[in-house]
Amino acid sequence: MLRERNVQFFSTIYIIKNYNTRINTKISPHLGKLSFKNLLNYSPNLMLWGGASVVGLFVFVEGWPLFQQTLFQRIPVVGKHWAQKHSEEN
């Protein structure tokens, strides 16, 4: 009986000694300060930035015949302006 209790006692101590007392944290995947959650929170703003940069690109590409023919001519109402421009050249 005593022997059994001793074993139990020591085994308990043994278990206690093996307890992991640190806080179990898990680091989410990230690249510097960028993480998936961060990107998700920024996504509406990032989409707006994408739109702004596309419009900005259009400003500088407006006079380029390739873009006039493939893109600007096909805008429903105002597209006529670039279509006329190109027919004059021909």
Place this chain on the structure above:
Amino acid sequence: MSFQSLYKLVFRRNSVFIGSIFLGALVFQTTFDVGINKFWSTYNKGKLWDDVKYKLENGDTEEE
């Protein structure tokens, strides 16, 4: 449009602000181009190639 609604619509986010600047530039440069061309063709009516082309092609070349 009050300034507050303008602020909410345009200035609140920098992305929208810069996007609207670019959009304004695109619209302005196109309308300016159209307007100046229209002014030029009305101001110089009768002297431009489009007006003279048919005359010259039909042999009405008094100068030459």
